[in-house]
Amino acid sequence: MAAIDADMQDDDAVEAPPPARRRLAGKVLVLYIALPLLLLIGAGAGIYMSGIFGGAEEGPVAVKVVAPPVYYDMPDFLVNLSGPPPQHYLKMRVALQVRDKEAVAMVDGAMPRILDGFQTFLRELRPEDLEGSQGMLNLREELMRRIELATQEPVVKDVLFKEIIVQ
Template sequence: MAAVDAEVAEEEDEEASETPARRRIAGKVLVLYVALPALVLIGAGAGLYMSGIFGGGGEETPVEEVVADPVFYDLPDFLVNLSGPPPAHYLKMRVSLQVTDAEAVKRLELEMPRVLDGFQTFLRDLRPEDLEGSQGMLSLKEELMRRLTLATQKPLVTDILFREIIVQ
């Protein structure tokens, strides 16, 4: 019986030693022949999809923005005397307003007496030094825009364009 027990023990040892080796080989085969090709195919498919060749459906048509043509409104010429010590200085100015749309022009024409009054009172308080350089023009433009917004009570004008400015 000892001989039979020894044979059974040897067979169990052989089966036990073969099973982990077979499992390791089976795991490597599974990774090499199944998982790795699957990852390569998934990566290639994702790359083709992202490039638009596969499943991208072709070129997208660009959406064109509809940009409205600018609407301009010319104000009457301004001729005012500037404040300050003698000799007297004068400012002649021609201005165009860029308005939001054609409806804003109608609204602006209704508010024009208020706009002109605000411009005249501001321009008469200026001194010749206030209009020197680009900083003077920028501050003049900002103040005129502020007075326009106050006069019309809602923003109808998007920009003020100086067509002519003469200081004598």
């Protein structure tokens, strides 16, 4: 019987490898085969998407030429502000950013109307109306509106303040 038990133990040892060897075989499969295969596939997809080996079509590249901005300097303004005494004055230098060089001629043609609109608006301001960034924003928007009323079309992109003094 001892001989039969010894034979059975030898058969079990030959048929089933130890569990440590099975785990090692799975790790070797993942580390040496699956992982490099995944890395190669990922690298190939990245190269293809970047356009090195095709993927991106080469064609004429459209270059957008941006014209330099055109500025128009307005004459200086010196107006007295409304309100109770003591009298306050506003000195202001403004530049207009116009859409193109042809718009300068339109601004020149409408200059008497623009100056009249600016003067009448500025004389109605109080010193409190010009306080803070919100006051400056409101002033810019109102001047833009008066320019558009004078020129009858939007030829001015922005009003740029060069100097503002309230005294």
